[in-house]
Amino acid sequence: MAAHEADLEAIGLSEGLLDAGDQLFAREWLFEKGVVAASGLPVDGRIEIAFAGRSNVGKSSLLNALVNQKGLARTSNTPGRTQELNLFSADGMPFRIVDMPGYGFAKAPLDAVEKWNKLIRRYLQGRVELARVFVLIDSRHGLKKNDLDILKMLDETAVSYQIVLTKTDKLKPGQIERVKQSVLDGIQRRPAAYPFIAVTSSEKKQGIDTLRGFIARLLNDLGALQFEAGVDDGAGNSSSGTSHPL
Numbered sequence: 643m644a645a646h647e648a649d650l651e652a653i654g655l656s657e658g659l660l661d662a663g664d665q666l667f668a669r670e671w672l673f674e675k676g677v678v679a680a681s682g683l684p685v686d687g688r689i690e691i692a693f694a695g696r697s698n699v700g701k702s703s704l705l706n707a708l709v710n711q712k713g714l715a716r717t718s719n720t721p722g723r724t725q726e727l728n729l730f731s732a733d734g735m736p737f738r739i740v741d742m743p744g745y746g747f748a749k750a751p752l753d754a755v756e757k758w759n760k761l762i763r764r765y766l767q768g769r770v771e772l773a774r775v776f777v778l779i780d781s782r783h784g785l786k787k788n789d790l791d792i793l794k795m796l797d798e799t800a801v802s803y804q805i806v807l808t809k810t811d812k813l814k815p816g817q818i819e820r821v822k823q824s825v826l827d828g829i830q831r832r833p834a835a836y837p838f839i840a841v842t843s844s845e846k847k848q849g850i851d852t853l854r855g856f857i858a859r860l861l862n863d864l865g866a867l868q869f870e871a872g873v874d875d876g877a878g879n880s881s882s883g884t885s886h887p888l
């Protein structure tokens with residue numbers, strides 16, 4: 643097995659899953675709707691994958707990098723840009739992506755921030771369609787108290803989540819390794835945490851293909867999609883390339 647394949651397998655991925663992930667996001671993704679209260683959420687049963695994190699951590703930017711469409715989700719230097727649950731979908735895809743308002747400090751009136759916090763908690767705790775939360779952590783800051791509060795809540799409600807370090811273009815490789823290790827220590831023994839930290843930069847488009855691969859794996863594991871992307875074994879038999887348990 644090539645070193646690259648072994649590296650992928652170690653994190654639960656494969657070439658087939660990376661290809662499948664690329665295919666998912668080669669389509670045109672569209673803004674579907676903005677929701678200010680849980681009662682406004684769709685009832686079509688489609689799987690949801692949400693981006694959560696402190697204000698300004700880079701949720702909307704990461705979503706744009708994922709779908710490879712620059713201005714799809716609105717981004718801003720001012721914390722508190724995303725103020726609703728913004729739903730994005732693509733034709734023929736059995737899942738949608740949800741860009742969430744941030745928690746923590748925001749340049750917005752206190753009552754607005756409280757309303758978002760309520761909406762965030764309500765959504766993360768009570769949405770059966772929610773299959774995975776990517777919890778974004780700014781690589782310069784690491785896990786903070788309000789991140790830990792969210793992780794605890796997700797553990798208690800058994801919503802599967804995965805940590806994504808953002809803005810790693812702002813750090814040196816050694817610094818990235820240190821924050822990655824400290825975050826990994828912080829999620830040890832957390833029941834709902836996926837045991838791998840994704841290292842990304844939306845600015846430099848780093849780690850985005852890995853993230854797509856994780857989404858492909860999730861959909862495959864849920865039985866929502868079966869990928870054709872195959873790995874030929876040399877004898878003319880093609881395996882799915884998606885059958886790598888952790």
Ligand SMILES: Nc1nc2c(ncn2[C@@H]2O[C@H](COP(=O)(O)OP(=O)(O)OP(=O)(O)O)[C@@H](O)[C@H]2O)c(=O)[nH]1
Binds near residue numbers: 697843
């Ligand atoms: N250097 C760098 N800057 C980034 C990266 N991702 C996002 N940013 C910047 O960080 C700021 C916040 O990005 P957003 O994507 O709006 O963050 P958000 O988490 O959606 O913010 P809220 O919606 O306000 O909670 C913007 O100025 C982005 O340009 C990155 O990978 N590298």
Ligand SMILES: [Mg+2]
Binds near residue numbers: 702717723741
């Ligand atoms: Mg945003």
